[in-house]
Amino acid sequence: MIQIENLTKRYGRVAAVDGVTFSVPAGSVTGFLGPNGAGKSTVMRMLTGLTPPTSGRATVLGKDYRDLVNPGSRVGVMLDASAQHPGRTGREALTLAALTVGVPRTRVDDVLRLVGLTDDEAGRRVRTYSLGMRQRLGLAGAFLGEPEVLVLDEPANGLDPQGIHWMRTLLRDFADRGGAVLLSSHLLHEVQAVADDIVVIGRGRIVAQGSMAELVAGSGSRARSEDDGALAVALEAAGHTATLTPDGVVVDVEPADLGRVALAAGIVVTDLRPHGSQGLEELFLRLTADDSREVAA
Numbered sequence: 389m390i391q392i393e394n395l396t397k398r399y400g401r402v403a404a405v406d407g408v409t410f411s412v413p414a415g416s417v418t419g420f421l422g423p424n425g426a427g428k429s430t431v432m433r434m435l436t437g438l439t440p441p442t443s444g445r446a447t448v449l450g451k452d453y454r455d456l457v458n459p460g461s462r463v464g465v466m467l468d469a470s471a472q473h474p475g476r477t478g479r480e481a482l483t484l485a486a487l488t489v490g491v492p493r494t495r496v497d498d499v500l501r502l503v504g505l506t507d508d509e510a511g512r513r514v515r516t517y518s519l520g521m522r523q524r525l526g527l528a529g530a531f532l533g534e535p536e537v538l539v540l541d542e543p544a545n546g547l548d549p550q551g552i553h554w555m556r557t558l559l560r561d562f563a564d565r566g567g568a569v570l571l572s573s574h575l576l577h578e579v580q581a582v583a584d585d586i587v588v589i590g591r592g593r594i595v596a597q598g599s600m601a602e603l604v605a606g607s608g609s610r611a612r613s614e615d616d617g618a619l620a621v622a623l624e625a626a627g628h629t630a631t632l633t634p635d636g637v638v639v640d641v642e643p644a645d646l647g648r649v650a651l652a653a654g655i656v657v658t659d660l661r662p663h664g665s666q667g668l669e670e671l672f673l674r675l676t677a678d679d680s681r682e683v684a685a
């Protein structure tokens with residue numbers, strides 16, 4: 389659904405984006421991560437035809453974004469939520485967009501409901517909106533044309549915790565129905581919760597890409613149970629190396645395998661989780677350590 393091939397953007401002598409290649413297939417959410425200034429927005433701007441690449445190509449649904457017929461009905465884009473006209477009401481902004489994209493006006497009410505903006509809020513001028521309300525309006529605009537692809541730059545920025553949870557469900561549901569989502573975010577826990585794949589860039593170059601499961605996978609599990617001693621014995625008897633710790637039994641197999649052994653032994657497990665897995669945050673900090681502004685500090 390999205391193909392980025394050897395994409396490069398130079399500003400003078402600086403390569404803001406340098407030979408970036410990745411794709412986003414149907415039915416998946418790809419988290420696009422990188423420190424400030426890494427080049428995420430520049431890639432998204434090139435993908436949506438707002439900035440011409442110096443070299444390489446970015447296509448959506450097999451075409452350059454600019455060559456799509458009525459792109460608003462196929463690709464939902466939110467790059468800068470503050471880019472709305474401040475003097476218009478939220479409803480006016482969406483109604484104009486509905487006319488441009490060619491969807492019925494009733495769609496405006498549908499998307500307002502979808503993003504949780506009330507009638508009263510929709511009737512207010514955008515200049516009076518909070519950051520989170522602008523973000524919701526931007527998302528409403530992205531969903532307006534019932535697109536197949538979503539390109540969202542920092543969509544969770546400014547959303548309250550309920551809003552973040554809601555957005556995660558919305559994007560997951562969109563992808564599960566066959567859509568493709570490219571999502572940049574600095575909220576790593578959110579990305580970890582929703583993304584199937586991740587692409588990490590630092591100083592314009594890709595430093596890691598792959599499935600979330602592969603990149604943050606763990607090799608073992610930890611469990612607490614009503615009888616940790618008996619659980620350790622059962623795991624050893626099943627041929628695994630189990631260690632009894634104050635935090636439970638640690639073993640070098642996947643949680644599901646540990647659960648099966650406990651089930652077979654009739655031991656009630658009260659807590660079961662991956663052990664030794666690096667979280668996305670740890671991975672991100674390690675991969676982008678050289679690019680971090682905090683290194684000197």
Ligand SMILES: Nc1ncnc2c1ncn2[C@@H]1O[C@H](COP(=O)(O)OP(=O)(O)OP(=O)(O)O)[C@@H](O)[C@H]1O
Pocket residue numbers: 399404422423424425426427428429430431
């Ligand atoms: N129009 C421009 N002219 C010159 N340099 C630019 C321009 N647009 C972006 N850059 C530079 O390109 C680099 C990448 O910027 P970009 O906005 O893509 O980063 P980002 O990963 O989206 O960062 P953030 O997380 O802070 O949003 C930065 O060094 C930025 O200063």
